Amino acid sequence: MNDTIKTKADYAPNEKKVWRPEFATQVVAPHGSKLDDGTVLFLAIESLQGAFIDGKWEEADSNEEWTETETVTVTDSYTDAEGIEHSVVTKTETVKDFHNEIPRSQRYVLKRFTETGFAENAFSSGYAGPRKYVKN
Structure with a gap:
């Protein structure tokens, strides 16, 4: 199936991946x-390392780390032998560390070797659409 609908790319027009x-x-x-012209063809899987956007480098993947603290307050009440009511307040803090990995984007490309030994895309046209991320 060929997608002939032209859509605007979801990145900056001056982005170099x-x-x-x-x-x-x-x-x-x-x-x-x-x-079938005698050139050596190969199918490759490539991972996005990052991009230069407006001359500034941006990594393709990132790791997020953060800490959350939860405070639980418990109030216990009791009445002693003399009939006086007492309340005891206990505070408990729970600290949780979180780590989240955002995976790199991957693409499948058909490439060929040129006469000078460099690899180039076998097809000059391409399709730009929404990015899809897959966790490994």
């Missing part, structure tokens, strides 16, 4: 296809 290859495997182009 930096991708790192995670995995690659050689593939064979179907005989007679426009990719």
Whole structure:
């Protein structure tokens, strides 16, 4: 299925993304296809490392750490032998540390080696849509 609906990209127009290859495997182009020109093709999985936005580096993933403190107050009342009511207030503090990892975005690309030995995308056009994140 081809998506022909043009949508505005969800990032700054001057954003330059930096991708790192995670995995690659050689593939064979179907005989007679426009990719069957003798070049070496490979399918790669790339992870987004970050982006330069307005000349400033922004990491693709981040880790959040925070501490939450919960205070519980308990009031106990009792009456002694002389009939006097007493109240005892107890405060308990619970400290919890939290750690949250935000995963990197990944993409699958079909690439080929050029005559000079560099890898380039096998298709010059692409699709820009909403980012989807997958936790590993």
